[in-house]
Amino acid sequence: MTVGTEFWDTLGAMIVSPLMQRALVIAVLVGTAAPVIGTYLVQRRLALLGDGIGHVALTGVAMGWLAGAAAGSANVEAWAVPGAVLASVAGALLIEYVRSRGTSSADVALALLFYGGIAGGVLLIGAAGGTSANLTGYLFGSISTVDGLDVWLTAGLAALILGVGLGLRPALFALCHDEEFARASGLPVRVLNILVAVTAALTVAISMRVVGVLLVSALMIVPVAVAQLLTVSFRRTMGLAMGLGGTVCVTGLSVTYFHSFSPGAVITMLSVSLYGLLAAIRPLIRTVQFRVQRGAAAEAQV
Amino acid sequence: MSSHSAVPSVVRAEDVRVDLGTGPVLRGIDLQVPRGQALALLGANGSGKTTLVKALIGLTPLASGRVELFGTDVSARRSVPWPRIGYVPQRVSSSPSMSATAEEVVASGLLTNRRLRPEPGSRRQVRDALAEMGLAERARDSVHLFSGGQQQRVLIARALIRQPDLLVIDEPLSGIDQASKTALAASLQRLHRAGTTIIVVLHELAELRPLIGRAVTLAQGQIVQDGPPPVHQPAEPGHHHPDALPGTVFNGYPVHGPGVRR
Numbered sequence: 171m172t173v174g175t176e177f178w179d180t181l182g183a184m185i186v187s188p189l190m191q192r193a194l195v196i197a198v199l200v201g202t203a204a205p206v207i208g209t210y211l212v213q214r215r216l217a218l219l220g221d222g223i224g225h226v227a228l229t230g231v232a233m234g235w236l237a238g239a240a241a242g243s244a245n246v247e248a249w250a251v252p253g254a255v256l257a258s259v260a261g262a263l264l265i266e267y268v269r270s271r272g273t274s275s276a277d278v279a280l281a282l283l284f285y286g287g288i289a290g291g292v293l294l295i296g297a298a299g300g301t302s303a304n305l306t307g308y309l310f311g312s313i314s315t316v317d318g319l320d321v322w323l324t325a326g327l328a329a330l331i332l333g334v335g336l337g338l339r340p341a342l343f344a345l346c347h348d349e350e351f352a353r354a355s356g357l358p359v360r361v362l363n364i365l366v367a368v369t370a371a372l373t374v375a376i377s378m379r380v381v382g383v384l385l386v387s388a389l390m391i392v393p394v395a396v397a398q399l400l401t402v403s404f405r406r407t408m409g410l411a412m413g414l415g416g417t418v419c420v421t422g423l424s425v426t427y428f429h430s431f432s433p434g435a436v437i438t439m440l441s442v443s444l445y446g447l448l449a450a451i452r453p454l455i456r457t458v459q460f461r462v463q464r465g466a467a468a469e470a471q472v
Numbered sequence: 473m474s475s476h477s478a479v480p481s482v483v484r485a486e487d488v489r490v491d492l493g494t495g496p497v498l499r500g501i502d503l504q505v506p507r508g509q510a511l512a513l514l515g516a517n518g519s520g521k522t523t524l525v526k527a528l529i530g531l532t533p534l535a536s537g538r539v540e541l542f543g544t545d546v547s548a549r550r551s552v553p554w555p556r557i558g559y560v561p562q563r564v565s566s567s568p569s570m571s572a573t574a575e576e577v578v579a580s581g582l583l584t585n586r587r588l589r590p591e592p593g594s595r596r597q598v599r600d601a602l603a604e605m606g607l608a609e610r611a612r613d614s615v616h617l618f619s620g621g622q623q624q625r626v627l628i629a630r631a632l633i634r635q636p637d638l639l640v641i642d643e644p645l646s647g648i649d650q651a652s653k654t655a656l657a658a659s660l661q662r663l664h665r666a667g668t669t670i671i672v673v674l675h676e677l678a679e680l681r682p683l684i685g686r687a688v689t690l691a692q693g694q695i696v697q698d699g700p701p702p703v704h705q706p707a708e709p710g711h712h713h714p715d716a717l718p719g720t721v722f723n724g725y726p727v728h729g730p731g732v733r734r
Contacts, residue, residue, distance in 0.1 A: 213570050341588040344580035347572055350561055351630070354529050356554030356585030398571055402614035407571040 177428075184427045192321050193313045193423055199328040200380045200389065201419030201437075205397075205411035206335035207373045208390030210366055213346040213404070220387030222265060222280040223258045223374040225287030228383050230257025230375075231308050232294030239298055246298075250308070251323065254378060258371035261287065266367040270360070311382035311434035313423065324376045331376075334369045335408075342366065343404050380419065381434030389415060392441040399448045400455065414441070480543070482507050482638050482669045483528055488537035490520075490527050490693075496535070497523045498693045507637075510660070510670040510683050512701065515690035521673045522562070524690065525640050528671070529559055541638070554584045558636030560627050562643045568616055574626050575611040578602055581630035601633040602626075606655065621652030628659070639663060642673045645680070653679045677701055 184190045211219050234253020238246030261283055268279040295305055307315065316324075335342070344352045345362045353359045370390075377386045397410035422437030448455070481504045488501040498520045505511055513521045526532040528539055530546040539546045542553050558581075578598050582590040602611050605625040610618070615626055624644060631639060641660075645653055657679040664670055664683055677684055681701065689697035 209571070213572075215567070215569060217569075338588060340580065340590055341583055343572075343576065344583050347570065347577065347580060348561070350531060351559060351580070351627075352583075353531055354554075354557065354559040355581070355583055356549065356552060357583060357588070358585065398569075402571060403573045403612065404571045404576050 180428060181424075184424065189314065189316075190427060192316050192318065194420060195321055196313060196316055196324050196376075197380060197419035197423045198416050199324050200377050201416035202412045203328040203331045203335075204373050204377050204386075204389040205393040205415040206332060206408060207366070207370050208394045209397075209404070209408040209411055210335070210342055210346045211370065212391060212394045212398075213343070214366075216269075217391045218277075218280055218387065219262070219265065219370055220374055220390045222283040222287070223261050223371050224378065224383035224386040225284045225291070226261030227254040227258045227287070227371075227374055227378055227386075228291035228305070228308060229287050229294060230254040231305070232291045232298060232300075233257060235298045235300060235304075236294060248319075251320070251375065251379070254308075255327075255372065255375040257287075258375045259368055262367040262371035263364065266363055270363060307382075308378060309382050309384050310432050311378070311380050311385070313380050313433050314426075316379060320379065324379070327372050327376045331369050331373055334365055338362070338365070339405070339408070347404075380423075381437055382432075385434045385438045388438040388441065389419070392438070392445060393418070396441060396445045396448060399445070399452055414444070418444070480507060481505060481540070482509075482542060483671070484540040484543075485528060486538050488524075488527055488539060489535045490523055490532055491535040492523070492532075496693055498527065500694060501527075501537070503528075503688065503695070503698075505669060505671060507669055508664075508667050510664050510685050511672070512677060512680065512684045512687045513671065513673045513690065514675075514677075514687055514697075519690040520693040521690055522642055523693075525642055525671060525673055529557060529640055550585065555586075555634050556637040558631030558634060558639045560624075560631045560639070560641040560644065563620065563623055563627065563647070570616060572615050573612050574602060574607055574615050574618070574629075575599075577615055577626050578629045578633055581633040584634070597633055601629040604632065605629045605659070619649075621648035624648055624656075625652070628656070632663075636668065638669045638671070640671045643675065644672065645678055646675060656680075657683065 208217075208220070211217055230253040231250045232253070233256075234249035234251070235246045237253065238249030241249075243249060265279050265283060291305065295301070341352075341357055341362060342365075344355070344357060345359060345366070349359060352362075373390060374383070374386050377389050381389050393411040393415040394407060396414055397407045401407055401410055418437050418440045422440050423433050425431065425436050425440075426433045483503065483505040485501050485503040488498055488503075489496055490498040501524060503524075513524060515521045523532055527534060528546075529541065530539070530549065530552065534547070542556060544552050546552055575595075575598050578601050579590050579594065581601075582594055582597070599608065599611060602608055605628060607622065607625055607629070610622070615623060618626065628641070628644075631641070639660075644656055648656075660670060660672070660680065661683050670683070672680065672684075674680065677687070684701045687697070687699065687701040688695055
């Protein structure tokens, strides 16, 4: 009885805490926006693109600190996210360039980005006089330190990502499903490719605060993989992944209010466990779906 | 100039050269396809058939020469009348990591440079296109679970949904069952009668023989034969090698055979 009361009290305290409110808003925004781009990346078999961009974002964080220090800013931390946005976009465009030229394989390009990004980040932070400890917040997420400005920045970028990802869905689906056919239909393939790359970069930049660069791709990809276990259409996969992403982010974040775990790790483990559970009971789901379909078909025939 | 001056050309290629990697894949290609013609592009593996159809619809850049589609230079992408062109690639390998229903794939055929979203109410069109290909009841199934022949029918439905005046179809007979081949031949025959210009890349005429009015044979990137289809097919070339090395000339076709040069 007392345990229950304590739980509700803590939950109540969580909901009225301004810090937690900000964090929850960001969790919902990021949790629903990240799988939108993730669905396109999975369709293109570029599931690891987010990781590559994430590593470059780390270099961007360090560049932001350096720039802030050079500008004599009192709060160099405020320069980190803009730096990450710029570096992510540049990295994503570079990968897209290599991919579209087809001269070297996309996975080698990704590997170069991975290692260059992380090494560059560590070196630049050393140059900026920081330590690896400063980086931890970006590697594993630091959603508990977000301020009002972060919320607005995240909301703006999330709106952009959702606008592109949902507004252009038919065209982006055509592109990711069969790029050659999209070109033979006269679609502006180059522009669409750049849009996918840039929105992927922005997704990484905003997800970084929630789960950290090491787990950023998990937020983009795992909800999609879970949704794919449950549905076959592209549209429904995306919708379901958005719902799942938002739910695991809010749930994971709330868990860390009760137990001091890393939010990024909890969120990722929740989605990976969900995947494992559903994959295990999938044969059962399929049987039920099949029966429902057959029932509907039989009804239609009557 | 034109040998078919009575009918305007749908496709006109002049001295086309395409380079891939180190050397030319296509050289000195001159080709005019008048409206309503059903043309087969024949040739061995690596002879440049697929590269040629891709060059004709602007998917492969030209090293030199020029291609016009419906009188528009294909390199001016914005002014090409894309809705009039339907392209069916060799089967796209669909992986389990992809999410797509037959309906969604076919709907993507409605998009063009002028239309990035399908019109509202296009669902009926999609259903009709799938029904035409005998896949009405599978509209909401995942395409990666389809058989080879069914996947190909989805891709044909995707090309036909925009009711193209020119249909370009790459190796439609390879790797599909006999029933699908017969059905495909009937569908193409219907389109041909309705006045659609058809360019089809083939290994052998086989089921499409009655449809084809003109056969163009490529060897090592050049046109070596252009005329009515060969009267008789050589003994069934069952020994053809889909895995033959690029550049290998396969002699199962009447490239220089009797009955072709008439």
